Amino acid sequence: GNSVTQMEGPVTLSEEAFLTINCTYTATGYPSLFWYVQYPGEGLQLLLKATKADDKGSNKGFEATYRKETTSFHLEKGSVQVSDSAVYFCALGTQGGSEKLVFGKGTKLTVNP
């Protein structure tokens, strides 16, 4: 079946540190992959996406590359800010039939000044 595994949190970093949040997936076919961000008390915002192997999604300094050979889509940012503090969700889009998003459990990031 389809599933997403994210690194366990919480993750605490100092401002300007490098961020990596690992995400691996299991899926049939070739799913699209997404990173969503959830700020406290809010819904989900699409951060970036990649729809095929070797694609790199990027937005607001965040990047993730669709690696089919390792079934991974790790999120990275070179220099985090306090405003990046949020919960980050990796998700895959199922293909065919009823298409939906399958989410990981989320990784809480706290960035300290």
Place this chain on the structure above:
Amino acid sequence: ETGVTQSPTHLIKTRGQQVTLRCSSQSGHNTVSWYQQALGQGPQFIFQYYREEENGRGNFPPRFSGLQFPNYSSELNVNALELDDSALYLCASSPGMTSNYGYTFGSGTRLTVV
């Protein structure tokens, strides 16, 4: 363009009651999906509506039901509420059924069942 709006933002119900949650999809979007997000977990797919027809359902019992209207807005109804139904309910819309779009989410309705 307006995004996805959900109402109400918060709701408290008693076990056994019924609840209706509402969602207005983003302009130009004809597909609406509902997700349940329990505290500390990722969202779980409940069902999807495309042009007023249910187009897939997750692992939720029949007491979870929905509707989509001609203007593509949607309702989620939950009957015989249970304590475990306490969660954030998220509505997401997209311009088509394919998951490649990624969906636009609303801010959610926080349901508490006591």
